[in-house]
Amino acid sequence: SQELEQSPQSLIVQEGKNLTINCTSSKTLYGLYWYKQKYGEGLIFLMMLQKGGEEKSHEKITAKLDEKKQQSSLHITASQPSHAGIYLCGAGWTQGAQKLVFGQGTRLTINP
């Protein structure tokens, strides 16, 4: 079974619309990372969340970690073509854990 579940697996939205991607853990997280990847390329770091209830924003992207530290959401406001790509959440479950386990990824397509 997947320890980290992302939903949806793919998403197609009209340019300018808002969207949300979810990442759910089967157990309490120590740290949750969001990355963006374009097919065949490396990962671009977006945000890291560690505290329950934490919320971070960068430009039009906001990520939240729930109080129980088992679920995170990534929200994009007024989507643009540049937001298209694969979004991956990665998690560590223990303090000091350096390696991450990743969700399946969400493939985002933005239609003009």
Next chain:
Amino acid sequence: GAVVSQHPSWVICKSGTSVKIECRSLDFQATTMFWYRQFPKQSLMLMATSNEGSKATYEQGVEKDKFLINHASLTLSTLTVTSAHPEDSSFYICSAREGQNTGELFFGEGSRLTVL
């Protein structure tokens, strides 16, 4: 910000040959680096943890004799795919953390291996 670089970015080789992929931390020292594998349209799968000056720690199901990892310095880890076969064709990505247990985890650009 910290950068992790991989080389080569893509490589094509014949079946039975060995291929080496390098992962370098360009402006920081990384005692630990991580190697991931990604199949088309799938997520990243952790293969092994590369430890500077000691043996790598492999994840369950990953053949250590097939995927040789060497972390000879604080800025370089190498992954060698030995006697490569077509099923080894994949996208390999390394990562490294600046500092100790907290902080951003940086990823390389990835290396696409195609075995003919």
